Amino acid sequence: MKVIWVDHKGRGDYRTVTEAVAAVPDHSGERTVIRIRDGEYFEKIRIPASKTNLSLIGESQEGTVLVYDDSVSKRHPDGSKMTVYESASTSVLAADFYAEKLTFANSASRGERRGQAPALQVEGDRAVFHQVSICGHQDTLYTPGAGRQFYENCYIEGTVDFIFGSATAYFTFCELHSITRHNGYVTAASTGEDQEFGYVMANCRLTSSAPKATVALGRPWRPYGSVYFINTWMDEHIRPEGWDNWRDPEREKTARYAEYGSSGPGASPSTRVGWAKTLDAEEAARLTAERVLGGKDGWQPEKVRGQAGITA
Known part of the structure; x- marks a missing residue:
């Protein structure tokens, strides 16, 4: 396994x-690990399709920040x-990307709203994210394509459609935080x-600084949008009707929305829209x-961390 060190102060193999x-x-076919020491790395980062089996490992989730400020207003x-x-x-x-203990951010909307501005866009297949923060406002996490993604x-965090796209993605024990905003x-x-x-959220928490009953669980960007919430705690910012x-x-008639075992002030099975489903x-x-x-290859995302030699 090849290891590369990044330190913006010059104490690694590279500064960026x-x-x-x-x-x-x-x-x-072998994994390369890029270890990044704490600091804010203000750069637009692109992991091309040719860089397979790559890991980005930060020094700490809050201290290692990869950030840029592009948006659709530019x-x-x-x-x-x-x-x-x-x-x-x-x-x-x-494909086969892994990230741990760092923050992906988009700072375009700091102080003012500038529209869509993803912090992280994931298109490769078999991507795994463990103990990372993804911070932005509108359209924070973009998942285009049909790849598979695992978030643990x-x-x-975000405001509008802050997890969006067409990939199949599984989120487990994650906090999804809605920033203050109506609708x-x-x-x-x-x-x-x-x-x-599409998206499956299992054992997650929906938290917020938004007003009561102002945030929907989701809306279908395309007709067959699919989102399931399983055993998820929801704060009071979630609208009683749930979906839009x-x-x-x-x-x-076509959107595939469902819940099971929702709890917390925002869980309200009796008031959800009639076209969403309650699973047994x-x-x-x-x-x-x-x-x-x-999938057809029998991918087991929960084992990737050990297979990649990633340890705490």
Whole structure:
């Protein structure tokens, strides 16, 4: 296993994460670990598809911060607006990516709202995130494509659609925090019609500084958006109706929204919209990470940390 050290003070192999990523072997079957010492790394980071089996390991979740400030309000030199796809602070296109003990952030909306501004965009298959924070405002975590992603013990915050996209992703023991704002949305799934699963949130916590009953669990960015909340604690910011149809009643016929075992002030099964589903215990028990993410290759995301030689 190759290990590369990054330290913005010059005590490592490189001062920037971008330089370290460039030094990673292309299409490697062996894992490369980039260890990043605490500090704020203000740089736009892109993990290209060729950088397979790469890990980013920070010194601490709060102290190692990868941040940039692009957003859709910025313009290119030719005057055209930046797209949401272009505006992510960190983009991961490679397969078998792993991240631990660091923060991905987008600072574009500090002090004012500048629209869509992802902190992290993940497109590669079999991506794992353990004890990371993903911080932004609108569209914080972008998951385009049909790859599989696993988030464990993570903190994710935002205002509108702050977890969005078409990937199949499993979130377990994560805190999803809605920042103060009226009419917020936790998810905006664009799951494909042929995908069995979209987002599954298991044993998570929905917290907020937003007013009571102002945030929806999700709205379908595309007609077949799929989101399940399993054994999740919800604070009072969650709207009693739970879900939103994105001003399109036709999506009520196709969106796949469900809950099981919700608790806390925001859990209100009797007032949820009639087109969302309440799972029974047997259905909920089947929604394990291995089943949701296993795929044809039998991927077991919960074992990746040990297989990659990552230790505390």
